Amino acid sequence: MTNPADSIEIQNVVASTGIGQELDLEALAEDLPGADFNPDNFPGLVYRTQEPKAAALIFRSGKIVCTGAKSIDDVHEALGIIFEKLRGLSIPVEDDPEITVQNIVSSADLGHNLNLNALAIGLGLEDVEYEPEQFPGLVYRMDTPEVVILLFGSGKIVITGGKRTDDAEEAVEEIVERIEGLGLLG
Amino acid sequence: RLRKWQERIRTKDAGERNLQFALSEIDRMASALGVPRSVREVASVIYRRALSEDLIRGRSIEGVATAALYAACRQEGIPRSLDEVAEVSRVPQKEIGRTYRYISQELGLELKPVDPKQFVPRFASSLELSEEVQSKATEIIDVSAEQGLLSGKSPTGFAAAAIYAASLLCNEKKTQREVADVAQVTEVTIRNRYQEQIEAMGFR
């Protein structure tokens, strides 16, 4: 009896912040080795950190988006590295810029195969999107917590849209309960 | 006041012209797909509902018209794949799929997932396969779906593999290429589904 909630792994955390200072991205692109800046393509400058591995989108307004981190701690660490890099370029950065987690993507394993056709009907076609011709996963929009769950035939799932670490655990408990209630979990 | 009248008439005329265009497009695509008149009527009703609920704003008329037709085919139990619908539409497949998901959600169509069995008669007849092959393919689909093999798989590929397997079992062999062409899937997909299905049937 392994608890599906124990199988939860955070795969990606998206967060936003800002240094409270306008930036000259053209100059920054020169001074930051490894920076990608294609203003014709996208207004943000892309900068990747190696440890922890993450990607930051830095904008002219001084606002920054960090993606790809495996934990909230990693987000803070990666952004801390970027803040230091900017200070090293004598760009003033606020002391402790507020970092807001915008989205957490997690994966988990329910431990049993799922009959997605039966699940689509059981969970209610109005809350479900299951179009195997377009994508193999069943998309389920849950109200509380407010997340979107992708369910696959293997029993593996993806939880996204949550902002708190607890959202994934609550979502897994809720979906397991609903699937069991329908008698559709092995 | 006069300008308002003119504007209303102009808007009404434009709306009327757009509706006529959408309905004629539905008619044209339905003919090209060879679906019965009843499906065109259902598609028209879906399109008018989308129009009255203001779902067309920000979307192309042709996209909504195509999505309505795709939905109507499913509702009437004679589905066409997105590939097939895209072939007769000037809208890219990706947009048809997105628009379908949107209007389906907003209009509460609540269409059940496509049953692979619904493709069997059409695919089998264009391959000139017998009734025997068709019922065998249907049986293969039922048995393998009951064993949970259908989850996440494309209905077209699933039907194509069952038809290929049935053609072998009934000594009316078609090549994977031939079946793949009518179903618009690759031979690789047929091979993969076929292997799972014959195992589910207890052969191999």
Place this chain on the structure above:
DNA sequence: GCTTTAAAAAGTAATCT
């Protein structure tokens, strides 16, 4: 709506050996 970034799931597809 789109553009870019990241990550997982599983199916399908294109390309190369």
Place this chain on the structure above:
DNA sequence: AGATTACTTTATAAAGC
């Protein structure tokens, strides 16, 4: 007939078209 690479879906911020 493999293997590899790449694309499909979900969420999310950012600035600008």
